[in-house]
Amino acid sequence: MSVVGYNSPWMDEELTLLRQSVRRFIKEEFVPGQARWRAQHGPDAEAWSSIGKAGILLQDIPEEYGGGGGTFAHETVLNEELAYAGVHFGSNIQAIVAHYILIYGTEKQKRAWLPRMARGELIAAIAMTEPSAGSDLAAVKTAALRRGDHFVLTGSKTFITNGALANLVCVAVKTDPAAPGLKGLSLLMVETQGARGYHTGKPLDKVGMNGLDTCEMFFDEVCVPAGNLLGEEGKGFSQMVQQLPYERLSIGTVAVASAEQALAITTKYVKERKAFGKPLLEFQNTRFKLAQCNTEVHIGRVFLDHCIQLQLAGRLDAVTAAMAKYWLTECQCRVIDECVQLHGGYGYMIEYPIAQMWTDSRVQRIYAGTNEIMKELIGWAL
Helix, strand or coil: CCCCCCCCCCCCHHHHHHHHHHHHHHHHHHHHHHHHHHHCCCCCCHHHHHHHHCCCCCCCCCHHHCCCCCCHHHHHHHHHHHHHHCCCCCHHHHHHHHHHHHHHCCHHHHHHHHHHHHCCCCCEEEECCECCECCCHHHCCCEEEEECCEEEEEEEEEEEECCCCCCEEEEEEECCCCCCCCCCEEEEEEECCCCCCEEECCCCCCCCCCCCCEEEEEEEEEEEEHHHEECCCCCHHHHHHHHHHHHHHHHHHHHHHHHHHHHHHHHHHHHHCEECCEEHHHCHHHHHHHHHHHHHHHHHHHHHHHHHHHHHCCCCCHHHHHHHHHHHHHHHHHHHHHHHHHHHHHHHCCCCHHHHHHHHHHHHHCCCCCHHHHHHHHHHCC
16 A cells, blocks of 8 residues: 555565455455444444454564464554554554553453453453543552452543443543642553443533443443452553554554555545546646645655564553654645545545545544653653
8 A cells, every 4th residue: 555666664475464364354354334423433242253254453563462462563454454444443452452451461361351351241441541640650540449359449530432332441540639640640440341330321422433332431430340450559650651652653554554545545536536637646736735745645655664673572662652643643634635635626526535534534633642751751852
């Protein structure tokens, strides 16, 4: 999907075969249901068991815990193929939560949750954002108070991806409400099935990505076993900071793949669409706009590949990940907006893929830390 003649240096024969398999699965199992997913504001529940049976989930989790035993490159192939197909599915959230468990969880927690997540039996969500606390995690009010062998969880979360179907939620909570600022934050794994006092709101009606379920979560004195604490109590903020680069690089991956797909769709369109008796591609403005977009996306691809190689080597730092999330999503939005313009009136019709890509792309600059926060992180490092 990228510029002709360029191949990502991290790709190899094994990953090429995986890409073919993943692409075939998405085309056969996910693409036909996209109109239904968007109408119901989320995927079919069966989609999770389907992708789990196909062995596609948790590509970079060790085989001993039910994963694919691969690397971030394997997970990237899945993220790219979903983006190329225009399918929004919470497998990246599944992978993010799995990494929290893999890195901070006990052996008992890993063996209890990871294999079931790989099979699609457990659907994971990560609940950080609250109505009054987005990027500012110091403002988190959801509390989990220790009472004997369990925590009592009270509060609410919003904008939670996979929220409607989730039965395993990684919740950012205050286990020490008296602690100032970011101190006293912990991560608590909540198994929602049959949990008294837990419920979700109706699916949120978003501008885009309506095939991805997003909702509010409410915790009214939910009892959670103390054994579900993830890692050390009070270390939640540092845990989240350590794992955010993984999430932000995944978002950058989707950004580049989406922009590449938008260019492919638009290039085909301007070759076929005629105005004043000739194809749109024969107009200088069209060629110049596409040349500009192709150049930007190619630069983005090369930078993304560099970041992926750093991640594979264990050397991706938080600042570089912030640069990737910020610049690549800005590039995605610029390029797709130009592609909409080149489609003319048809670009504004929601049945056209480019229009769906336009509405879907906007949130990329917001979640996992707004791009303004990314600039702050980069600026603080100067």
